[in-house]
Amino acid sequence: MITFENVSKRYGGFTAVDDVSFVARSGRVTGFLGPNGAGKSTSMRIMAGLTLPDRGVATIGGHKYADIPNPGRHVGILLDASAQHAGRTGREVLTLSAVTMGLPSSRVDEMLETVGLTPSEAKRRVKNYSLGMRQRLGIANALIGKPSVLILDEPANGLDPAGIHWMRGLLRDFAADGGTVLLSSHLLHEVEMIADDMVLIGRGRIVAQGTKQELLRTAGTFVRADDPRLLAKVLDDAGIAATPSGDGGLRTEVEPVAIGRAAAAAGVVLVELRPAEGAGLEEMFLQLTASDARENVTIEGAAA
Amino acid sequence: MTTLTAPGTLPTGPGSAPDVLDVSDTRPVPMTRLIRVELRKMRDTRAGTWLLSLVGVVAVLVTAGFFILGDKDDRTFLNLLSMAGIPLGFALPVLGILLICSEWGQRTALVTFTLTPHRERVLGAKVVAALLFAVGGILVAAIPAAILASVGGAAQPWDGVTAAVLARVLLAFVLGVVWGLAFGAALLNSALAIVAYFLVPTLISIVGGIWSGAGDTLQWFDLNQSSSVLYDSAAVTGGEWARLATGVLVWVVVPAVIGTWRVLRSEVK
Numbered sequence: 001m002i003t004f005e006n007v008s009k010r011y012g013g014f015t016a017v018d019d020v021s022f023v024a025r026s027g028r029v030t031g032f033l034g035p036n037g038a039g040k041s042t043s044m045r046i047m048a049g050l051t052l053p054d055r056g057v058a059t060i061g062g063h064k065y066a067d068i069p070n071p072g073r074h075v076g077i078l079l080d081a082s083a084q085h086a087g088r089t090g091r092e093v094l095t096l097s098a099v100t101m102g103l104p105s106s107r108v109d110e111m112l113e114t115v116g117l118t119p120s121e122a123k124r125r126v127k128n129y130s131l132g133m134r135q136r137l138g139i140a141n142a143l144i145g146k147p148s149v150l151i152l153d154e155p156a157n158g159l160d161p162a163g164i165h166w167m168r169g170l171l172r173d174f175a176a177d178g179g180t181v182l183l184s185s186h187l188l189h190e191v192e193m194i195a196d197d198m199v200l201i202g203r204g205r206i207v208a209q210g211t212k213q214e215l216l217r218t219a220g221t222f223v224r225a226d227d228p229r230l231l232a233k234v235l236d237d238a239g240i241a242a243t244p245s246g247d248g249g250l251r252t253e254v255e256p257v258a259i260g261r262a263a264a265a266a267g268v269v270l271v272e273l274r275p276a277e278g279a280g281l282e283e284m285f286l287q288l289t290a291s292d293a294r295e296n297v298t299i300e301g302a303a304a
Numbered sequence: 305m306t307t308l309t310a311p312g313t314l315p316t317g318p319g320s321a322p323d324v325l326d327v328s329d330t331r332p333v334p335m336t337r338l339i340r341v342e343l344r345k346m347r348d349t350r351a352g353t354w355l356l357s358l359v360g361v362v363a364v365l366v367t368a369g370f371f372i373l374g375d376k377d378d379r380t381f382l383n384l385l386s387m388a389g390i391p392l393g394f395a396l397p398v399l400g401i402l403l404i405c406s407e408w409g410q411r412t413a414l415v416t417f418t419l420t421p422h423r424e425r426v427l428g429a430k431v432v433a434a435l436l437f438a439v440g441g442i443l444v445a446a447i448p449a450a451i452l453a454s455v456g457g458a459a460q461p462w463d464g465v466t467a468a469v470l471a472r473v474l475l476a477f478v479l480g481v482v483w484g485l486a487f488g489a490a491l492l493n494s495a496l497a498i499v500a501y502f503l504v505p506t507l508i509s510i511v512g513g514i515w516s517g518a519g520d521t522l523q524w525f526d527l528n529q530s531s532s533v534l535y536d537s538a539a540v541t542g543g544e545w546a547r548l549a550t551g552v553l554v555w556v557v558v559p560a561v562i563g564t565w566r567v568l569r570s571e572v573k
Contacts (some may be wrong), residue, residue, distance in 0.1 A: 026323055045571075045573075048418045048421075049417075050414070050417055050418065054508075061324060061325025061327075062323070063325055065421055066421040068325065068327055068330075068421075069327055069330045069331060069332040069333075070331065070332060070333050070419060071419065072419045073330055074327060076332065079414050079419045080411065080414055082411070083410075083412060083414040084410070084412060085349055085412050086410060087349035087350045087351055087352075087410075087411040088348055088349055095344075096345065097415070097419060099344065100337065100338065100341050100419045101419065102337060102422065145566065149325070239355040249509065287472050293471055
């Protein structure tokens, strides 16, 4: 379990992380979602004890990271897959971690196999690796100590679709075994596919958090009836605000069940009733981040 | 109603998964292991392998060249050792610099410091590893020097070999390594640190040579000059020790303090 309590970090006049609080629970995959520069990486560095927060406390399983003895055996961390010595072989990178943690060298072979790096690839130097291979190596490095907590910054970056599919399975299994997974991404679809819980961050602040279901639900309901006008009237009478949304349908902010009840009571035949189309988290993500981005542009524009 | 809920939409819940990490059975990483890792890091890259092999080859060539071309009576152990010491004196500080700076340049510090969040332990392991290399370097230089001296036919091959002299040679090597480590830590950039290491003290010597008025003052800060007495077979005088000490203070202690602070405090990105 990873806990962030009122964590803030400033760099000069720039607030990278602003009073951030959230919990990544064990047994679940938590997606840390936000546009580039939103504060995800700074937050993750704070978790790993690499950056000291100005205020607030970050703990992993109740401990400050620096207080965990041999931390690699408890927490697997991948902050940047490219942060490896270009002149070392993939195998050597894992061997250094294994020696540090006191693991047998057989664990290196196991991990190479787990992440799908062949023996000949493992002998190559990291500078000859593609980004996808570096990510696999980084994931192997994070997993090598058999940790119960995983912190991965943009792990899907550079992976091909098959690689992303593989990683999804890996992280699901990890969480199913009771592990805690926190992964960041600036791409909604990646997180939407993998995560159980989501934390959305923009300009250093948490803008939304909850289970994926909760976040999806708040995005509204799409409903279509065989008689759109009658449905509009019925919803209006029931006090449910609805806006027209493509193809004779309506979008509302209420739960599908509320619409279903109102429609059933009035005898309106529904053709479709589901979470709002195209909204998913994408609309929400865009909404949450676009306002930030626009503000940013305006401020910069005004300053220029 | 609840039976209609699709499986998988329910949160799996923390269940029996512990929310507190039990670390009571985990022992901290012992220092010996960290030192072993640092020793390994010095030679597991192509740059490290090349540097080490090159030093070995040059040391052998220089010693052999001196043996073949030099006067028979000059083939003493100390002469041969100081010959082999020249390439080592260049290389060991560079190894020290690379050991620290490559963590920043190649950004491996990100991994190193997450595996060992107490950075002073990593720094300590690096210092010990570099010193072990220095001792190893001396042995590498001393063994062929001893063999060549004993077969060289010099009238007094072991002339001047005393414990004090050997200790001073050892000190000279250690000083070079620590000097490199200090510059590396203070600058955290391989190229910059290597250039600074070779250039700055040399500039002092040059300035001292041109500007004779400052020469007397500058010799207190010219560590290259003042540390060269360590290779002499003659005893080092009190004044020479004092000049060595001020040079060490300026070129080793001050950068080491700045460097330690930077390594421990600077943010790794």
